[in-house]
Amino acid sequence: MTQNTPTRVVQTIALAYANGDLHVGHLVEAIFADCHARHRRARGDDVVFLGADDCHGTPIEIKAAAQNQTPQELIADIGARHRADYAAFDISLDHYHSTDSPENEALCAEVYRHMQEAGLIDRRNVAQLFDPDAGRFLSDRHVKGGCPKCGALDQYGDNCEACGATYQATELAHPVSTLTGATPVIADSEHLFFRVSALEPIVRAWAQSGTLQSGVLAKISDWFDDGLRDWDISRDAPYFGFPIPDEPGKFFYVWLDAPLGYIASLIAYLNATGSSRTWRDDWGEGSDTEIIHHIGKDIISFHAVFWPALLTAGKCRLPSRVQAHGFLTVEGAKMSKSRGTFLLASDLAAHVDSDAVRYALLSRLGDFTTDIDFSARDVVDRVNAELVGKIANIPVRLRGLVQDPEAVHLSDTLLDPALWAECAALADDAVAQFHAFEPGQAIRRIVDIATRTNGFIQSHAPWAQTDLVARNAVTTQALCQFRLIAALLQPVSPRFAQRCLAVFGTEAVAWADLSTPVLGTTAALPTHLMDRLDAGGIAALFNQPATPKEA
RNA sequence: GGCGCGGUAGCUCAGUUGGUUAGAGCGAUCGACUCAUAAUCGAUAGGUCGGGAGUUCAAGUCUCCCCCACGCCA
Numbered sequence: 233m234t235q236n237t238p239t240r241v242v243q244t245i246a247l248a249y250a251n252g253d254l255h256v257g258h259l260v261e262a263i264f265a266d267c268h269a270r271h272r273r274a275r276g277d278d279v280v281f282l283g284a285d286d287c288h289g290t291p292i293e294i295k296a297a298a299q300n301q302t303p304q305e306l307i308a309d310i311g312a313r314h315r316a317d318y319a320a321f322d323i324s325l326d327h328y329h330s331t332d333s334p335e336n337e338a339l340c341a342e343v344y345r346h347m348q349e350a351g352l353i354d355r356r357n358v359a360q361l362f363d364p365d366a367g368r369f370l371s372d373r374h375v376k377g378g379c380p381k382c383g384a385l386d387q388y389g390d391n392c393e394a395c396g397a398t399y400q401a402t403e404l405a406h407p408v409s410t411l412t413g414a415t416p417v418i419a420d421s422e423h424l425f426f427r428v429s430a431l432e433p434i435v436r437a438w439a440q441s442g443t444l445q446s447g448v449l450a451k452i453s454d455w456f457d458d459g460l461r462d463w464d465i466s467r468d469a470p471y472f473g474f475p476i477p478d479e480p481g482k483f484f485y486v487w488l489d490a491p492l493g494y495i496a497s498l499i500a501y502l503n504a505t506g507s508s509r510t511w512r513d514d515w516g517e518g519s520d521t522e523i524i525h526h527i528g529k530d531i532i533s534f535h536a537v538f539w540p541a542l543l544t545a546g547k548c549r550l551p552s553r554v555q556a557h558g559f560l561t562v563e564g565a566k567m568s569k570s571r572g573t574f575l576l577a578s579d580l581a582a583h584v585d586s587d588a589v590r591y592a593l594l595s596r597l598g599d600f601t602t603d604i605d606f607s608a609r610d611v612v613d614r615v616n617a618e619l620v621g622k623i624a625n626i627p628v629r630l631r632g633l634v635q636d637p638e639a640v641h642l643s644d645t646l647l648d649p650a651l652w653a654e655c656a657a658l659a660d661d662a663v664a665q666f667h668a669f670e671p672g673q674a675i676r677r678i679v680d681i682a683t684r685t686n687g688f689i690q691s692h693a694p695w696a697q698t699d700l701v702a703r704n705a706v707t708t709q710a711l712c713q714f715r716l717i718a719a720l721l722q723p724v725s726p727r728f729a730q731r732c733l734a735v736f737g738t739e740a741v742a743w744a745d746l747s748t749p750v751l752g753t754t755a756a757l758p759t760h761l762m763d764r765l766d767a768g769g770i771a772a773l774f775n776q777p778a779t780p781k782e783a
Numbered sequence: 784g785g786c787g788c789g790g791u792a793g794c795u796c797a798g799u800u801g802g803u804u805a806g807a808g809c810g811a812u813c814g815a816c817u818c819a820u821a822a823u824c825g826a827u828a829g830g831u832c833g834g835g836a837g838u839u840c841a842a843g844u845c846u847c848c849c850c851c852a853c854g855c856c857a
Contacts, residue, residue, distance in 0.1 A: 391856080398856065451787060451855065461857070533857055558854090595795095602789075603853075610795080613809065621822060629819035672796095676808075683824090690824045695817070764820060 239277045240521040242514050243269050244494045245323075246528060247286035247331065250307040251295050254317040254577040256606060257528075257560045257567065262323045263590050264557055264597050264671065265526040269324055270723035271666040274743050280514075282497040283318070283325045285311045287332035289486035290371055293472035294411070303472045307332060313578070320581035321590065322726050327501035331489050335503075336496035337474045340489050343546035344477065347426060352545055354425040354462060361389070361401050361416035363409040369421065369468050370401070374411055377404030424466040424476065426488075431541045432460045438540050438550045447601055448529075448556050452536050463538060491539045494525070495548070515548050524553045529601045532556050555669055558603040575606075575773070583773040587725035588615040588765055594671040594724050608770040616764045618675075619725065622682040624761035626689075626714045627735055630707050633694050637757040640707060644752045647705040651688060652712065655681045656747040659716050663743055666723060678720045685713040711735075712749040719746055731761050 245265045248258060262283075269281040287307040296306040307330065315328055329335075347353050361370045372389035379387045380403040389401030401407070402418055409416050428435075436456050439449060464485065466476060471483040499511045514521040527535050532554075540550045562573035580589060592611040595618075596604040631637045646652050658677045665674035694706040718732030719741035733739060735755050 447788065454786060454855095455857075463857080529854080533855085537857080600788095601854090605795085610809090616820090617809070620820065625819055625822060627819095629823075632818040679808085686823055687825090689818080690816070693816080693818090760820070762820085 239272075240514065241269075241272050241277050241279045241524065242498060242521055243272075243279060243281045243524045243526070244497075245283045245325075245526050246531060247284050247490055247493055248314050249292075250285040250287045250310040250314075250330075251292050252310070254314055255567065256562065256575040256577060256580055258317075259321055259577050259580070259589070260560045260593055260597070260604070261526050261528060261557060262318055263321060263593050264669075265555075266321075266323045267590075267594055267597075267671050267723040268524070268526075268555075268666070268669065270726065271663070274719075274722055274741070275663075275667075276742060276744065279326075280498065280501060281324060281326045282329070282494060282501065283323075283327075284329040284331060284493045284497045285314060286486070286490045286493065287311075287330050288473040288484075288489055290374070290471065293470070304332070317577040317581065320577065321586045324726075327497055327504065329493065329497035329500045331493035331496065333493075333496055333500065335499040336489055336493050339492050339496050339499070340474050340484055341477050343492060343542065344484075346547055347545045350545060352427045352430060354427055355422055356425055357420050358423045358464065359402055359418050359420050361404075361407055361409075362419040363412055363414050363416050365412040365414040366409065368411075368470055369419070370409055370411070370416055372401050374409060375401050375404065375407050375416060376410055377407035380405060421468050423464050424479070424482070425462040426465045426541070426545070428460045428463050428538065428541045431544050432456070434544050435460070435537060435540045439536055443551060443553055444536055445556060445599060445601065448532055448536060448554070452533060455533070455537060460537065460541075463541075487534060487538065488542065491534065491542065492546075512548075515543075517547050517549055519549045521549075522552045523549065524555060525551055526555050526557070529556045529558055555599075556601050557597065558601045561603055561605045563607045564605055579773065584611070584765070584770060585763065587728040587762070588619065591615055591619050591675070591725050591728075595675050596672055598672045599669040608767065608773075612765045612767045612770060618679050618682070619728070620762050620764050622679060622686060623714075623717055623721075624728075624732075626682065626685055626710060626717075627732075627755075627757045628759065628761065629689070630710060631757040631759065633703060634707055634757065635700070640711070640755045640757060641704075642708040642711060642751055642753050642755060643701075643704055645705075646712065646749060646751070647692075647709045648688065651684065652709065652749060655684060655713050655716055659720055659746055662720050663746070671724065674720070675724060678717055678724075681713060681717050681720075685710055685717075688713075708751065711755055712751070715741075715750050716746065728762055731758070734758075 243265060245262050248254060265281070269279050272279045285307060292306060293303050296303040299306065311330055318325060318328070361375050362368070363370050370389070375389040376386055378385050380399050383405070387404070389404060391398040407416050439452065439456070465488045466479070466482045467473065467485050469481045469483065473483040473486055474489055476482045476484055495511055495515055498514060502509055502511060513519060515523070525535055535554045543550050561567070562575060565573065567574045588611065592614050593606065595614055634640050658681050662674040662677035665671070665677065689706060689710050692706045694703045697703045714732070715736055718729055718735070721729040721732065722740065730739060733741060735758060736750055736753065737756070
C-alpha cells in the first residue's frame with residue numbers, strides 16, 4: 233500500500249426524523265457511510281462520524297399531542313430507539329445528537345445574525361391557509377382539496393397526484409384541514425426569506441466543482457438554469473422549533489435548523505471529548521477538513537442548494553462531498569406494510585446477523601443513485617455462497633490438514649509469490665474502491681481473492697501430500713491470503729472480520745500493513761466462523777406483519 | 784406536462800474516446816475432489832444488446848423518432 237497523509241474527515245449520515253423507528257432503508261445509508269468511515273480509519277485518517285435526530289416541525293408536535301406526550305418526551309424516546317438500532321448494526325458513530333439542543337439553538341441564532349448583517353434577509357407578506365379551529369397556519373401536507381388544474385379531489389396543498397400539477401395551497405378548490413376538518417380561511421402573515429438568489433454564483437460554482445455525483449448535478453442543474461428562488465425560513469406560532477431572535481411569534485423552519493444539526497453534533501462531540509478544537513477549526517471558512525454528507529436522493533436539493541447557501545451565509549466551509557444513494561426496495565417493490573415488506577431495523581436485527589445484512593447491502597452499493605433491492609433470496613444466497621462458503625470456509629478446511637490447529641507455524645517463505653502479488657494487487661484495488669464509494673466493487677475484489685485461494689488449495693491438494701513441509705507451504709500461503717481477506721472485510725462485516733483476524737491473534741489491521749504477508753507467525757485455526765443463513769427464517773421475517781409502532 | 788436516469792444472458796450488473804467471435808458473478812447442467820459449514824475447484828449452455836430509421840468501412844457505443852420502467856418538479 234502506498235502511504236497517505238492522514239486527513240481530518242467529518243462524515244455525517246442524514247438526520248433521522250424523530251417521529252418513528254428506523255427501517256431497513258435508513259440502514260442502507262448508515263451502513264454505506266459506516267463502511268466508508270471504517271475504511272478511512274483503517275487508512276489512518278482522523279475521522280469524526282456524526283449523526284443526529286431531526287426533532288422539529290409540526291408533524292412531531294402533532295404526534296406527541298396525540299400520544300399525550302410533550303414533544304420533548306417523544307423525541308427522547310425515539311432518540312433512544314434510534315441509537316439502539318444503529319448500535320445493533322455496528323454503525324460506529326462517534327456522536328449522536330439532536331437538533332433540539334442548546335448547541336443547535338445558539339448556532340441557528342449565530343447563522344441568522346450573519347444573514348442579517350450581510351443583508352440576506354427579506355420580509356414579505358405571504359397569504360396562507362389558516363385553520364380557525366386549530367388556531368394555526370396549515371402546511372401543504374395538512375390541507376386537502378380539489379386540484380385547481382384538473383379538478384381531482386382529495387389532493388394535498390402542493391401538487392396533484394392525478395395530473396402532476398404544482399400550485400399554491402390557496403388555489404385549492406374547497407380546501408379542508410386534515411387536522412380538524414375545518415374549512416380554512418386565507419390569512420396574511422409576514423415571513424422572513426433567506427435571499428438564496430444572491431448566493432447563486434457561489435452555490436453553482438461549488439456544485440460544479442466535483443463535489444456532486446454527475447447524475448446529482450444533472451438533476452439540480454435546471455434549478456440553476458431557472459434561477460434560485462429565495463427561501464421562506466420562518467414559521468408562525470404555534471410551531472415546535474427555535475424562536476427567531478427578536479421576532480416574537482416566529483420560529484425557524486425545520487429545514488433551517490436540521491442541517492445545522494450536523495454542526496451542532498460536532499460541537500457536542502468536541503465538548504464531550506474535551507477537545508481543544510473549536511467547531512470552526514473543522515467547519516469554518518478556510519478549514520481543510522474533508523466534510524462528507526451521506527444522504528438519500530430525496531433530499532438532494534436541500535443538501536446541494538440550500539445547505540451550501542446556508543453555510544456560505546454562516547461563514548462556514550462548504551462540503552467536500554455530498555454522497556447520495558438510491559432508495560431500497562424490498563422483494564422488488566416499494567416497502568409496504570400490507571405486503572409485509574416494511575422491515576424495521578429492530579425486527580431485522582432480531583432475526584438476521586448484522587454482519588450478513590451489512591455484507592448483502594454493501595455488495596449492492598456504489599457511487600450511484602439508482603435504487604437497490606433487498607430480497608431474502610439474495611441475502612441468503614450471497615452470504616452463504618460468499619461469506620460462509622468461500623471465505624469463512626478457508627481456515628476451517630485447513631484445520632484438518634495441520635498437525636496442531638491451535639498453533640500453526642507459518643513458514644518463512646511464500647510458495648507462490650506471483651499469486652500473492654496478484655492478491656495484493658486485488659487488495660490495493662479493493663481499498664481504492666472503498667475510497668471511491670464503491671463497496672460493491674471492493675467486495676468483488678475480495679471474493680476474487682477468496683476464489684483464487686480456494687483454487688490454490690485445490691490445485692495443490694495438500695491432503696494428498698505426505699511431506700509435512702510441503703503441506704505447510706500450502707497452508708502458509710492460503711492463510712496469508714485469508715488474512716488479506718479478513719482485513720479487507722473490516723469495513724464491511726466488522727464482527728466477522730474481527731473473528732477472522734483473531735486467527736492471527738490480531739484485532740485490527742491498518743491498510744498500511746495490508747500487503748505484508750504474515751510469514752513466520754503462528755495461527756490458531758477455528759472450527760467455525762460464521763453460521764449459514766436459514767432461508768426459511770428470513771422469509772418468515774419478511775412476511776410477518778410489521779409491528780405497529782407507527783412510522 | 785417539463786426535466787432527469789435507465790431498458791445488455793433466468794437474476795444482478797460490466798462494457799472506457801464507435802473497431803476483431805458482446806463480458807463477469809450468481810443460478811442451472813455436467814464433471815472433479817474429499818481437507819471443509821450439502822463445502823470447494825473446473826467445464827458447458829444461455830443474449831436479433833427495448834423497437835424502428837439514419838450516419839459510418841465499422842454501432843451495445845453517435846443522431847432522430849417511438850415504446851416501457853423509475854425519479855424529480857423547491
